[in-house]
Amino acid sequence: GAVVSQHPSWVICKSGTSVKIECRSLDFQATTMFWYRQFPKQSLMLMATSNEGSKATYEQGVEKDKFLINHASLTLSTLTVTSAHPEDSSFYICSAPWTVPQETQYFGPGTRLLVL
Amino acid sequence: AQSVAQPEDQVNVAEGNPLTVKCTYSVSGNPYLFWYVQYPNRGLQFLLKYITGDNLVKGSYGFEAEFNKSQTSFHLKKPSALVSDSALYFCAVSHTGTASKLTFGTGTRLQVTL
Numbered sequence: 430g431a432v433v434s435q436h437p438s439w440v441i442c443k444s445g446t447s448v449k450i451e452c453r454s455l456d457f458q459a460t461t462m463f464w465y466r467q468f469p470k471q472s473l474m475l476m477a478t479s480n481e482g483s484k485a486t487y488e489q490g491v492e493k494d495k496f497l498i499n500h501a502s503l504t505l506s507t508l509t510v511t512s513a514h515p516e517d518s519s520f521y522i523c524s525a526p527w528t529v530p531q532e533t534q535y536f537g538p539g540t541r542l543l544v545l
Numbered sequence: 546a547q548s549v550a551q552p553e554d555q556v557n558v559a560e561g562n563p564l565t566v567k568c569t570y571s572v573s574g575n576p577y578l579f580w581y582v583q584y585p586n587r588g589l590q591f592l593l594k595y596i597t598g599d600n601l602v603k604g605s606y607g608f609e610a611e612f613n614k615s616q617t618s619f620h621l622k623k624p625s626a627l628v629s630d631s632a633l634y635f636c637a638v639s640h641t642g643t644a645s646k647l648t649f650g651t652g653t654r655l656q657v658t659l
Contacts, residue, residue, distance in 0.1 A: 433588070463646055472635070472651045473589075522588065526644035533579065533643050536588040 452523035459525035551650035568636030
């Protein structure tokens with residue numbers, strides 16, 4: 430089946446630093462990937478749509494200068510949290526649509542970010 | 546705008562008993578409806594989807610869901626629960642297709658006990 434990986438799975442950083450999270454489709458090509466954010470005991474909130482070869486589309490209220498998205502290739506999208514602050518601490522999840530074994534979206538395992 | 550409601554934060558059921566996890570949706574046009582399950586420290590796993598056709602959709606691990614247009618519901622069901630079904634379940638909707646962005650419900654934690 431379709432596999433999506435994320436790296437790192439865990440990251441702890443100091444306030445003010447930048448953190449890069451990678452999302453890879455391992456066995457398929459993804460022209461589009463989605464980035465979500467999940468707070469404890471809450472739902473997934475879509476942050477942005479990552480498009481290969483073009484700019485990302487951000488949801489209302491998401492700061493595009495803070496959450497930089499780069500879809501460098503058909504198998505890799507990166508989310509960079511710039512000048513991270515404690516309120517950015519969260520669980521970040523990416524997904525990519527594919528058709529095998531089912532036509533649906535496939536999710537990465539998530540990256541937990543803790544900003545001290 | 547599209548939205549999903551999962552009215553129950555938690556559902557408790559004994560192993561062997563049937564389970565239902567509720568979901569209602571709001572979307573303009575025809576809905577694309579999904580159920581995903583999230584286990585601790587793991588990504589969301591696809592269970593099943595409704596696009597069109599039969600209102601009763603069968604999915605992975607013995608789960609099924611019934612699409613009810615008049616009630617705008619898409620409840621997840623399983624005839625006989627297992628302890629291993631204990632997890633966080635999310636209902637999601639898209640109004641433009643399976644490759645489009647999803648709007649998720651708040652999730653329902655299913656606890657199956659012996």
